[in-house]
Structure formats: C-alpha cells, structure tokens
Amino acid sequence: MPKTYRYYLTLLLLITSSLCRAQSPSQSFDLQIVEPRAYGYTLGDTATRTWILTLRNGYQLDMDSLPQAERVDLWLELDPLQIEHRIESADSSASQHYRITLSYRLINLNEPEQLIELPAHTLNISNGPMNWQIPIPPLRLAAHQVAPDPANSGLPATQPLLPPPLLDVTxxxxxxxxxxxxxxxxxxxxxxxxxxxxxxQRNRRPFARAYRVLQREPADSTTALRALHRAFNSTAGGTVFCHNLDDFFSTQPHFALLRQPITAFFAYSQQRFFTADHAPPAFDLPALARQLRAAERRQDEAKHKNSARQDAGNSEPSAPGD
Missing domain, CATH: 1.20.5 (Single alpha-helices involved in coiled-coils or other helix-helix interfaces)
Incomplete structure (x- = not known):
C-alpha cells in the first residue's frame, strides 16, 4: 500500500475514534440508584430514592436539571432535595461525587389497593460544548388504605364514637x-x-347567774336578793355580812371600785330581812348586778392572760449557763 493511502487511512481512524469518544461519555460517569421498598405504603408515608452519581473527565452536573420540590401528581409530593457534593481533587478533571436524596410523600389514595409511580427523570451533564443526558427510569410502588373500604366491609361509612370510659369514683x-x-x-x-x-364559763360565774335571776325577778324580791347574796358567798368562799366586807374587799380587790354600792346593798338587805321596813332599795339593784358581773369577767380575763404568759415563758428554752 502506498504511503499516501496509509497516511489518509490513519488520519481517518483517528478522527473516527475521536468522534466516538466525544459522543459516548459512558466511561465518564457512574450512576447508582438506591430504591425504596416496593410495597407497604399508606397515606402520609414517605418513599426515599437516592441517586449516587460520580462524574469524571471534567464533566459537570447541570443543577437546573434536578427535580424541584413540588406536587408531582395527584398522589405524590416531592420534598426539598438533600444534596451532598464532594470533589476528590482541586484540578479541572477531578472526580465529583453527588449523593442526591429524593423524598416522595404519599398525599392521596382513592383505592383500597393502588399502584403509584415515582416519576422518571433526566440528568444533564456537560463537558464544555459536549452535553449528555442520563435517563433515570420510573419506579412503581404498592400502596393501600389503612381503613377498609366501607362498601366492601359491610359497615356504615362512619362509625359512632365510643363513649368515654367512666371512672369508679366510689x-x-x-x-x-x-x-x-x-x-x-x-x-x-x-x-x-x-x-x-x-x-x-362566763354564764356559770356567780354574778352572771345572779344577773340572769335579776332580769326575771323584781329587784326588791326575796329571790333576787338571795341570788345576789349567793353570788357574794360563792365568790368569797364563805358567808359575807356587813361586818366582814373589809375581808371580802381584801381578798377580792377587783370589786373595790364598787365598795359604796356593795355596802349599800348589804345595808338594804339587812334592813329587808331583819326589820319590818320593806321599802324598795334606793339604788338600782340590776345595775349593781351588771357592774359586778363585768368586774367578775374582767378578773377572769386577766387571770387567763397571766396564765398564758406564764405558759409561754415556761415553754421558752433556757439559755446555756442559766
């Protein structure tokens, strides 16, 4: 063969080989698809599909060719993509690795059992003026409704609500x-x-009882006078007469302010019981009984207060060294 023919033949083979390499970049990318399970989906579930793409020889992924988060069809909605990208070296011919996660959410079903399809897609890659498309096939999944179809179960379309359980509050x-x-x-x-x-206790005090009698009986009656005498005797712890009133006031000093009306009462009582003069008293006998009752009450209240103070003092802890 002449050298001229061999030269042209070699040149033709080189051009053909170059064109073939330019039109078939299958050696410049790897695509691995991790598919979800193909069955067992119900309303609200998510099917996750992962594309693992490796690009070599300077090829770049066209990010605009990726699907957008939107409603895909009547049954599915695509959530925002999760993209992981890394480069093995810094030069222009470095390998690039993409991990693209697509999450399809099942939003509608109209059959008890239904086949739904994850859509096909096409990824665009380029190396300068050369463009290439990578097809991704669709994927069918089986879905079913959680509740049975009322028409096929023999039950009414809506079930009555169960009443809340009653607690035993016994x-x-x-x-x-x-x-x-x-x-x-x-x-x-x-x-x-x-x-x-x-x-x-107040009503059982001697002068309190005598005052109640004087409220029922006339002031000059024998019953009223004897009731007041019994109150004096009970308070003094013995019989009180005109001649021993000083002893009464010394043992019962809280009645000292009433010395004059008390002395007048005993003088009237002696006249009433031991003489024939039954004239009414010249003083207000019920008022005297009321004053005696008040003095008696004040004395008892003072005793209670003193007793409470003594109890409080005895309950306080003594200081060290006392």
Missing part, C-alpha cells in the same frame, strides 16, 4: 366523706373551745 367519695367528717369534727371542736366553752 373510693374518692369515701375519702372525701371521711375528710369532711374529720373537718366538721375539728370545726366543732374549735367552736366548742373558743366560743361555746368561754360562753358557758
């Missing part, structure tokens, strides 16, 4: 009743100690 009512009884007893005890008992 033990709580028993505890509440016991607490109410104890609280009532405590309240009655407080009323007895702080109200009824002091009232009864």
């Amino acid at each position: 033990p709580y009512w028993r505890w509440l009743g016991a607490i109410a009884v104890l609280g009532s007893l405590g309240l009655l005890g407080l009323i007895w100690v702080y109200a009824l008992l002091p009232w009864l």
Whole structure:
C-alpha cells in the first residue's frame, strides 16, 4: 500500500475514534440508584430514592436539571432535595461525587389497593460544548388504605364514637366523706373551745347567774336578793355580812371600785330581812348586778392572760449557763 493511502487511512481512524469518544461519555460517569421498598405504603408515608452519581473527565452536573420540590401528581409530593457534593481533587478533571436524596410523600389514595409511580427523570451533564443526558427510569410502588373500604366491609361509612370510659369514683367519695367528717369534727371542736366553752364559763360565774335571776325577778324580791347574796358567798368562799366586807374587799380587790354600792346593798338587805321596813332599795339593784358581773369577767380575763404568759415563758428554752 502506498504511503499516501496509509497516511489518509490513519488520519481517518483517528478522527473516527475521536468522534466516538466525544459522543459516548459512558466511561465518564457512574450512576447508582438506591430504591425504596416496593410495597407497604399508606397515606402520609414517605418513599426515599437516592441517586449516587460520580462524574469524571471534567464533566459537570447541570443543577437546573434536578427535580424541584413540588406536587408531582395527584398522589405524590416531592420534598426539598438533600444534596451532598464532594470533589476528590482541586484540578479541572477531578472526580465529583453527588449523593442526591429524593423524598416522595404519599398525599392521596382513592383505592383500597393502588399502584403509584415515582416519576422518571433526566440528568444533564456537560463537558464544555459536549452535553449528555442520563435517563433515570420510573419506579412503581404498592400502596393501600389503612381503613377498609366501607362498601366492601359491610359497615356504615362512619362509625359512632365510643363513649368515654367512666371512672369508679366510689373510693374518692369515701375519702372525701371521711375528710369532711374529720373537718366538721375539728370545726366543732374549735367552736366548742373558743366560743361555746368561754360562753358557758362566763354564764356559770356567780354574778352572771345572779344577773340572769335579776332580769326575771323584781329587784326588791326575796329571790333576787338571795341570788345576789349567793353570788357574794360563792365568790368569797364563805358567808359575807356587813361586818366582814373589809375581808371580802381584801381578798377580792377587783370589786373595790364598787365598795359604796356593795355596802349599800348589804345595808338594804339587812334592813329587808331583819326589820319590818320593806321599802324598795334606793339604788338600782340590776345595775349593781351588771357592774359586778363585768368586774367578775374582767378578773377572769386577766387571770387567763397571766396564765398564758406564764405558759409561754415556761415553754421558752433556757439559755446555756442559766
């Protein structure tokens, strides 16, 4: 073969080989697809599809060719993509690795069992003026409704709501009743100690009893005079006469302010019981009984206060070294 023909043949082979390499960049990328399971999806579930793409020889991924987050069709909605990108070296021919995660959410079903399809897609890659498309096939998934179809189950379309379960509150009512009884007893005890008992004690005092008799009887009656004498005798712890009134006032000094009306009472009583003069008293006998009752009450209250102070003083801890 002449050298001229061999030269042209070699040149033709080089051009053909170059064109073939330019039009078939299959050696410049690798695509691996990690598919989700193909069954068992219900309303609201997510099917995740992952594309693992490796580009070599200076090829770049056209990011505009990636799908956008939107509603895909009547059944599916695509969430925002998750993209991981890394480069193995810094030169222009470095390998680039992409991990693209697509999450399809199932938003609608109209059949008890239904086949849905994750859509096909095309990725665009380029190396300068050369463009190439990488097809990604669709994927079918099986989905089903959670609740059975009422038309096929023999049940009405809507089920009545179950009433809420009733709690047995009998033990709580028993505890509440016991607490109410104890609280009532405590309240009655407080009323007895702080109200009824002091009232009864006040009404059982000698001059308090005598004052109640004088409210019912006439002031100059024998019953009224004897009631007041009994009050003096009970208070003094013995019989009180005109001649021993000084002893009464020395042992009961809280009645000293009433010395004059008390002396007048005893003088009138002696006249009333031991003479024939039954004239009415020249002083107000009920008013005297009321004053004696008030003095008696003040003395008892003072005794209670002094007793409380002594109890408080005895309860205080003594200082070290006392």
